[in-house]
Amino acid sequence: MVTKMMSTPALQPKPYDTTHDPLVTPGPGHNQDYAPTYWVATAGPPPADDGPIMRDMDVDVAVIGSGYTGLACAIFLAQEHGISATVLEANRVSWGCSSRNGGQAQIAFGRLTRSQWIERWGVDIARAMHDEVCEAFATFEGLIRDIDCEPQPGGHLYVAHRPKAMKRLEAEAAVLRDVFNYKVELLDREAVRRNYVDDRDAAGAIHEPHGTGVHAVKLAYGYLSKARRLGATVHPASPIVGWETRNGTHFLRTPGGIVRARAVAIATGGYSGQTLHASLRNRYFPILSNSIVTRPLTSGEKAACNFLTNEVITDTRTLRFYYRKLPDDRVQIGSRSAITGADADNPRHLQLLIDRLHCKFPPLQGIDIDYSWWGWVDVSHDMMPRIAQPDARERVFYALGYGGNGVMYAAQAGRRMAEKIAGKADRHELPIFSSPLPGHPLAPFRRLGQRVLYHWYHLRDEIL
Ligand SMILES: Cc1cc2nc3c(=O)[nH]c(=O)nc-3n(C[C@H](O)[C@H](O)[C@H](O)COP(=O)(O)OP(=O)(O)OC[C@H]3O[C@@H](n4cnc5c(N)ncnc54)[C@H](O)[C@@H]3O)c2cc1C
Known part of the structure; x- marks a missing residue:
């Protein structure tokens, strides 16, 4: 039984x-x-956690980052594996x-097609x-079975945003069926609009049987409670601000004390920064994504958009839009955002989402936007994830x-990282498990390249 020490609200966050x-x-x-x-805003009060680190301590496994992966x-x-981890979270x-x-759970990892x-x-x-990603979906479903995260199962609608893109989707559907024996359904424009939603962008779609919408923070709170029930401790407000390794022991410095760990799992996603650990420097590229949520639709608006489905939806743009109707009848839509943090609150990024919402669903012109936010996504330089031990001499792992x-x-990545830590990774032969994140030869110029690429993607998605 875990002792309740402190819950984060008492700490008065900055x-x-x-x-x-x-x-x-x-x-x-x-x-x-x-x-x-x-x-x-809608998750309710957070469950108890273990409060910040307040003293030096020795632990078996320290996990840095308390997102889905770390938890x-x-x-x-x-x-x-019977190992009680100590999870350290900066915020x-x-x-x-x-x-x-x-909150879109899809049968995918990374950004490459089959x-x-x-x-x-x-x-x-x-x-x-493909077997790994199917198993991952089962892991995720198993994990959320007893978590009240408002699951909206049914599948994923992958919408062709114009007729040209439908040709690509048809070819991909054939590969999915013939090579992977994965039964997707091809839908023409009318079938999408009649049976799912009247998305005016849609020129057709693939319907994948796997796909579940969840309440993102209820899911995170569920993972938090589950991890603690099983014996892990989770410490918010405990950023790692220094890291030394001596004789196989990792000295992780937090503002409240040093955590000495025999193994360290890095689960810091797009927030890893450049200095946490040498193995991650310039090994991933943080990209901003933003999201908005409307007020609840009236029954008239739902009918006008023929919004019948609550399934998760994405479109074929390289700078893709993802959207869905939430259980309380609001619409959420998100896409790429600013290049830099300094520009993240520039209203033009919010406007990009509002404009696309109106294009897809003209009856929603002028609808109130109740929520707007953004976050840093972790993109690897070869578009595929890694769950790796970058140096066999060091008990440091990342996902x-x-x-x-x-x-x-993240559920499966956390599971695979746990296997590596426990020394049970003998079946980790896939390239995402057996190689580290690749670097980038022109790392300092990546943002310049990103600006050029965003213009090119926009041209290719909308005009050419
Ligand atoms: C707007 C937006 C929409 C998205 N939509 C979807 C979607 O619909 N479907 C989907 O599959 N994915 C989506 N994603 C991506 C998805 O949210 C992430 O892939 C996933 O949450 C990653 O989880 P994680 O635990 O690896 O990282 P995170 O949840 O980012 O957690 C990392 C944690 O590490 C902590 N940390 C960092 N450095 C330190 C340190 N030095 N010391 C201590 N703690 C540290 C951070 O504070 C952070 O809390 C979206 C992302 C964004 C931003």
């Missing part, structure tokens, strides 16, 4: 820094409040992307990756690079 930028700000902050998301790792370390529990996402997997690794490895697809996969 205001959330809207300009936070992992490539510029030295660390993720200290005891910051949550971003003002719909999820935080899932702690859950599986306890459940499958409030799940302060990063895990309290800011779209055809691109085949091009990169050949059919056999691509099939093994990140999900490319904006971590709601579902």
Whole structure:
């Protein structure tokens, strides 16, 4: 039984820094409040945690970061390997992307399509990756079975945003069926509009049978409670501000004390920064994504948009939009955002989402937007995640690079990282487990490249 020590609200968190930028700000902050998301506003009071680190301590496994990955790792370390982890979080529990996402659990990790997997690794490895992602979805479903996170199951609608994109979708559907034996349904424009939603962008869609919408923060709170019930401790307001390794012991310095750990799991996602650990420097690229939530739709508005489905939806743009109707009849829509933290609150990024909402659903012109927020997504340089031990001589592990697809996969990534820590990784042969995150030859110029690429993607998505 875990002793209740303290819950975060008693700590009076500092205001959330809207300009936070992992490539510029030295660390993720200290005891910051949550971003003002719909999820935080509607999740109810947070469950108890273990309060900040207040003294030096010795632990077996320290997990840095208390998002879905860190908490899932702690859950599986306890459940499958009998190891009680100590989770260290800089701010409030799940302060990063895990309290800011779209709550869309899809059968995906990274940003590559199945055809691109085949091009990169050949059919056999691509099939093994597909098995992994299917198993991951089952892991996720198993984990949320007893968590009240408002699951909206039914599948994922992958919408062609114009006729040209439908050709690509048809080809991908054939690959999914013929190579992976994965039964997707192809829908034409009328079928999408009649049976799911009257999205005026839609030129057709693929319907994938896997897909569940969840309440992002209720999910995080559920993971938190589950991890503690199993014997892990979770310490908010405990950023790692220094890290030394001597004779195999890791000395993790927090403002309240030093945590000496025999193994360290890094689960810091897009908030990892540049200085936490040498193995991560320039090994991932943080990209801003933003999201809005409308007021609840009236029954007239729902009928005018024929919004019949609560399934999760994304479109085929490279700078894709993701959207859905929430259980309380609000619409959430999100997409890419600013390049830098300093520009994140520029109203034009909010306007981009509002304009697309109106384009897709003209009856929602002028609807009130009740919530707007953003967060830093971890994109790897080859668009695929890694769950790795970057140096076999050191008991340091990481799981990140999900490319904006971590709601579902973080559960499995946490599980795989737990297996590595426990020395049970003999079946980790896939490239995402057996190689580290690749670097980037022109790391200092990545943001310049990103600006150029965003213009190019916009041209390719909308005009060419
Ligand atoms: C707007 C938005 C929409 C998204 N929508 C979706 C979606 O619909 N579907 C989907 O699959 N994915 C989505 N994502 C991505 C998804 O949220 C992430 O992939 C997932 O939450 C990653 O979880 P994580 O635990 O790895 O990282 P995070 O949840 O980001 O947690 C990392 C934590 O590490 C902490 N940390 C960092 N450095 C330190 C340190 N030095 N010391 C202590 N703690 C530290 C941070 O404070 C943070 O809380 C979205 C992301 C955003 C921003």
